[in-house]
Amino acid sequence: MVSIDLDRLRTDFATADLDEADREEALQLLLRDRRPRDADLLRHLLAQETAAHREGWGVSEAMGLAALLLAECGREEDVWTLWEAKNASFDTMAGLDGFLLFPAGIAGTTAHVIAAEDHPERHDLMAYMSEYLGYEKLTDEDVREHLAALRTYHEG
Template sequence: MSISPGVASPCLRRRPAHPVIREIAIPDETGAHTANTLGPAWWTEDPERWDLLQFEAAHDEAGLPLDRWWKDRRDVLDALILTPGPVDHDFARFLLDQEMRFHRHCWGFSHTIEAAALLLAEHRRPDDVWRLWQAITASFDTWCGLPHRLLFAGGGTTGTIAYVVGSGHEQQDNLLGHLQELAEVTDDDVTTLLAQRRRYYADVLREPGTAPESGDG
């Protein structure tokens, strides 16, 4: 299911708009919104452009409301899901961070946080388990909506548990306890999961009038 941007509270502090926001992010009534037409390469070639997608930029002097920010970010994530190949790793982490802030601020679950989690999990890096764990535990809705098997993206059950055991991370015990409760998966199982969820979202996005559903936990 897809969260309605109207559920968000307009209580964010206002801050000066980033110069790029003033230039391209103001809604244009004469055509499609810019974020929907810019390709993934435009966002990744200059990290300063990511300011446009920061949650804190949802209310700024350019008058960018939260629902407009939500649509911009959704358009970027949807475009990335439709683009073959992994996205820039730092950009994927940034997008998931913004999704976590949004979901902590709002009630409900949006497919966009799973899209961001998939883009990060596709890099298959063991240390990303902490960010994926933060995403899953961001709210009751993300706990219920996100596939918990994404936690094994960095090495399946065996590799992920070994990494967490040796990490010394402050969340080590909490995460380890949860990992041990999940059904065992292999690297191949994770590869299949990532491919299935990306293919599902891509198929839905190509069908007008359909809304993505969350994955199983």
């Protein structure tokens, strides 16, 4: 039974009181019906998941799905929200995939981070991205394929 009105949530998400189950339901609906204008809603849901994960253990399916859906929006500025989610706890650092940190592809996202000279997380994110890219020797095609595999997992 669906209790979330996705159309209403799309317009009123900032004032909606969503618990863990509501967020998970909303994310499952967005998995099937994500629209370009849903990026703000997805940032909001990921921020709520991030806050919840700072207080607990593990990495929930909802956290991984929220990060994936936001990364799929393809906006370079979302790297900061994704980095904050990855840094929520020891478990999220280990459990959220580094591929998610390249929402606008490797060159676009990296250029955005490099240009953000005043961002307080710039140095740490650049170091992580550099190490990740050096270790994995990633291409944009690798990122796309991995995100597609994550989507298949969540659709499973």
